[in-house]
Amino acid sequence: MKITLNNTPEELEGNELTVQQLLDLKKYSFKMIIVKINGQVVRRPDFDKTLIRDGDDVVIFHLVSGG
């Protein structure tokens, strides 16, 4: 399937995967992560049950302390 990840086109195997599977695949291991799918925020308790499908616009970034 084809998705957009952080404004960049990405081709991934399969028809769908969960947010957690995508995080594992992309090796995002940071504790504080923001995930948006098609403009909607997805929170950590939903990472295992929220599916990413073909055509989705996904934003993932991590936050570090300092300010």
Place this chain on the structure above:
Amino acid sequence: MPSFNIIKRRLSSKKVGIAGSGGLGSNCAVALARVGVGHLVITDFDKVEESNLNRQYYFYDQIGMQKVDALEVNLLRINPLLQITKYDVKLTPSNIPEIFADCDVVVEAFDQASQKQMLIETILLHYPEKFLVAASGLAGWGGNEKIIQNTFGNFYICGDLETEVSDDLPPLAPRVGVVSNMQANIVLEILLGKIL
């Protein structure tokens, strides 16, 4: 190009919310006050401490004051016409939606990553259409070329996205100043439109 007076007039009807009045928030607020944003919502529950003075827009004789009170004094010294709404409270998922309800833009200016996440998630959940300008990665010094802006629709994040504050990597005035002024610069671009 519009003259500064026209820019100021356009900004005078705008309201910007700033979540946190530490290194990012105090410096971003000062930049926005200088250019003439009409109304700022400032928040913080903390007092000014001596250790803040390495980067935050406070003065030695303000140590011990509530940050929102000291920031109000400093902002009004720059722009006496500025409208300020201050909240001397800890921001939580239950009070954030009301405090920033009618802001044109919200600036995330917290220190702790967990707090940043809480604020960003709360705003994105309640106001998915609202402009939100966050910061991540500004500890230490140098590395100007690493400091960037990421844009995802109406959500912006600036910083180097990697340097985390630690004992060896404190937040310091130059980098915190760069990132907080980048945030203010994004706010202007949102309010006035792109020119570049």
